[in-house]
Amino acid sequence: MCPRAPITESDTDTNTTAASPHRAGFVTLVGRPNVGKSTLLNGLVGTKLAAVSAKPQTTRHRIVGILTRPEAQIVLVDTPGIHAGSTPLNSRMVATARQSLGDADVAVLVVDGASGLAGGDREVAAEVGRRARVVAVNKTDSASQGALLTTCAEVARLLPDAEIVPVSALTGDNVERLIQLVAAGLPESPSLYPAEQVSEQSERFLASEIIREKIIEQTRDELPYTTAVVIDDFKEEPARNLLVIQATVFVERATQKGIMIGERGSRIRDIGRAARIELEAIFGCRVFLELHVKVVREWSKDPRVLRELGL
Numbered sequence: 001m002c003p004r005a006p007i008t009e010s011d012t013d014t015n016t017t018a019a020s021p022h023r024a025g026f027v028t029l030v031g032r033p034n035v036g037k038s039t040l041l042n043g044l045v046g047t048k049l050a051a052v053s054a055k056p057q058t059t060r061h062r063i064v065g066i067l068t069r070p071e072a073q074i075v076l077v078d079t080p081g082i083h084a085g086s087t088p089l090n091s092r093m094v095a096t097a098r099q100s101l102g103d104a105d106v107a108v109l110v111v112d113g114a115s116g117l118a119g120g121d122r123e124v125a126a127e128v129g130r131r132a133r134v135v136a137v138n139k140t141d142s143a144s145q146g147a148l149l150t151t152c153a154e155v156a157r158l159l160p161d162a163e164i165v166p167v168s169a170l171t172g173d174n175v176e177r178l179i180q181l182v183a184a185g186l187p188e189s190p191s192l193y194p195a196e197q198v199s200e201q202s203e204r205f206l207a208s209e210i211i212r213e214k215i216i217e218q219t220r221d222e223l224p225y226t227t228a229v230v231i232d233d234f235k236e237e238p239a240r241n242l243l244v245i246q247a248t249v250f251v252e253r254a255t256q257k258g259i260m261i262g263e264r265g266s267r268i269r270d271i272g273r274a275a276r277i278e279l280e281a282i283f284g285c286r287v288f289l290e291l292h293v294k295v296v297r298e299w300s301k302d303p304r305v306l307r308e309l310g311l
Helices: 037-045 088-102 119-131 145-158 175-184 203-219 254-261 263-283 303-308
Strands: 023-030 063-068 072-078 106-112 132-138 163-166 228-237 242-251 286-295
Touching: 023 037, 023 175, 037 063, 037 072, 037 175, 072 175, 106 119, 106 145, 106 175, 119 132, 119 145, 132 145, 132 175, 145 163, 163 175, 203 228, 203 242, 203 254, 203 263, 242 254, 242 263, 254 263, 254 286, 263 286
Parallel strands: 023 072, 023 106, 106 132, 132 163, 242 286
Antiparallel strands: 063 072, 228 242
16 A cells, blocks of 8 residues: 555554653644544544544534553544635634644644545645644545555655555554554653543533434435534433433524424434434443424524534
8 A cells, every 4th residue: 555654563562661751642633524534533542532424524623532552642633624614613613623733742634545635635734734744544445556555645745754654444454553653753741631531522522422423314415514412411310320311403494493303203213212322332321312403593603602512
């Protein structure tokens, strides 16, 4: 595939020697929308933290996942895709990505190895510049050998000083090499978080991401980018091994509310069922999930609502 960043015998040895300093720091994943940054974050951390879908611009927030090993603690930051957008929502998403990039110790540019480089990739590469020490050429599981070689060659021309690593965020292929490269670029430092912590995000946030992911899956192209989820109540009942979650789904028009609810409530039930099953697997308990749909006209353009959503 890519001739650069070969795996050697020493690369596969994860034992820490006494002479190796401990490293810790922030690694920001950047790229255009829909190149697989969120899937990569979830795979590296080993648990689901970010909503994933085939739709671009699924990620709206800065999402932090923490990978702790004896030799290093890698604080991974997933960001919204950098893209041109004129709405307040899009502008805030891109501003979040750029701010996270500025805070990074190591920047990882993620590109799609199956579809190859697009204009958006080149724009992001130009913006990232020397900050991108590592480029993850993602989706090796679905890319042809020729497409991978072409993408790697183009990346090498754009960023000649970067390490290029072909990976599959979906299957985990070659992600160990990626981990080793980013860890080596971190500063010498003790761990920044407790070893057992895997995210900065709250459980409420995770619940909202899972619900939003299921909405995207169920509504497909009918409600592009016009929904948001607010967790109204998140209550644990340990004696019953039960988690009670009440959430409101924002849409922008009454017609969209009808699409979200579906005939006789069939769609909102399907969304709730799919979200509940995944939340029960994540939280390890029974979940009672209650969803409501509310029309908030042009919420994506309202600064007050965007602040309420943490954007």
